[in-house]
Amino acid sequence: MIVTSPGRNFVTLKIVTDEGVTGVGDATLNGRELAVAAYLNEHVVPLLIGRDPHRIEDIWQYLYKGAYWRRGPVTMTAIAAVDTALWDIKGKVAGLPVYQLLGGRSREGVTVYGHASADTVDGVLAEVAKYVADGYKAVRLQAGIPGLSGVYGVHTGPGVYEPASAAVPAEAVWSTERYLHHVPSLFERVRDEFGPTLKLLHDAHHRLTPIEAARLGKSLEPYALTWLEDPVPAELQEGFRLIRRHTTTPLAVGEVFNSVWDCQQLITEQLVDYIRTTVVHAGGISALRRIFDLAALYHVRSGSHGATDLSPVCMAAALHVDVSIPNFGLQEYMPHTEETDEVFPHGYRFENGYLHPSEAPGLGVDIDEELAAKYPYRPAALPVNRLEDGTLHSW
Structure with missing residues (x-):
């Protein structure tokens, strides 16, 4: 270990x-x-x-x-x-x-999306331009909300964005009203500048009720999102049926799921369009493949979580699954720090909007134990959200 x-x-x-x-x-x-x-x-x-x-x-x-x-x-x-x-x-x-053991290739490359975020809409536009210049074909948009500070998913400093920081959870203030008013203007600006073919995504991060999520999805329909992610806490899966009644914006969920049973109702009742379970949280390659096989029967595609809280070992494993399954959708991709890449030497590579798994036997990734020992564990907690009146809220 x-x-x-x-x-x-x-x-x-x-x-x-x-x-x-x-x-x-x-x-x-x-x-x-x-x-x-x-x-x-x-x-x-x-x-x-x-x-x-x-x-x-x-x-x-x-x-x-x-x-x-x-x-x-x-x-x-x-x-x-x-x-x-x-x-x-x-x-x-x-x-x-490994992908050859899973049945071989179903595609030449794995389409990935990057994270364009900033305090202001102009800042997000500048980030999107960088991703487009690097060849990305899909981008997730997150912007600061006027009147709020410390919004999850919004990167404001240099280096890799990492929400887990202090040993004791940081606290931020949230307002759903401000958020719902502001988000459509972000997508309007991006569509106007970058046209209709760039895939656009957004993460609501469980912060809405079903009817609030329905309102957001409906307001975003003119901008043709590829998906609206985690619109509501998924414990009450019946809530997704209410969202479906009011909007055609595609829905994605599942990065916190840890078994096929968490996904079953959402998939079999076609309440979501993308299932975002991961190799590391859903029981490994064997279990993830079972989830995606079930999803394929119901026109649900994969959209696996792939932020920097997953190591290059998980990313390598995800790519072997992604390249082999018939119902692949998108793969989240946040490049790791240079230090992380050195600790986890790997053969997967990014090129023109696609990730390509290693052709080496196995996963094509390893860990440099001697170098890893130079970076000791440090306590780091994820943040929490409170409403403006102090009520604890999903973040």
Whole structure:
């Protein structure tokens, strides 16, 4: 188990077979990293000793069903780390990149979207221009809201945006009224300047009620979003039916989901258009493929989370899934810091709006343990939101 913080915290599981073949899996749970590390060290790793690493599905079921206490982000992130590392091992033994073991390519490259954010609409326009110049075909737009400070998803300083900062959660003030009034003007400006073909996305980050989300989706219809992400907290999945009644803006959800059961109703009732579950939070490559296979039956496409709270190990794994599935939609991509890339040497590459998985056997990513040891863990909590009257609110 390797815990390192080259700019932010990551947890990595490295499995070594009795024949000396190694595999790596991401075990990072943003803001709760040490909980997963302890779960793996104390409850999972001892169970792996002496098992056949090629029995990936059997080991997955053993760790899921055998614990009795199923699901939950800590458990599923731990299972994901094991599953991903075992796929890495299987690919190396077979001499093939993992995507070949998943059925081979369904596309030449993985379309990714970048994050254009700034305090002002003019600042966002400048960021979009940079992404377009770099070849991106899809961009997520987030802007500061007049009268509010510290809005989640809005990057105001140099370097990589990272919401988890202080050991004690930072607090921000939120106003849904100000937000709903301002956001349409952002998309109007971007569409006017960059035309109809650039894919535009927006993250509401669970902060709305269903009828508020319906209002936002309807107001954004003239700007043809590719998706509106996380419009409401997804515990009440019935709420998505209300949103559907009022807007044709496509909906995306799922980065906090950790099993196919979290997705089932939304997918089978066609209440969302993109499912954003991830390798690391949904139980690994094996479980993510099951979710996307279910989604394919209901015209739902993938849109996996891929922010910097996931290590290059997870990004590499995601790309092998992305390039192989028939119902791929988009892949989020936030480049890591130079320090992170050095700790996690990898073979995937970005070119003209697409990411390409490594052609090396396995995942095509590793961890430099000696370099990782130079970046010790540091406590870093995600922020919280309060309304203007002080009520705690989704952030």
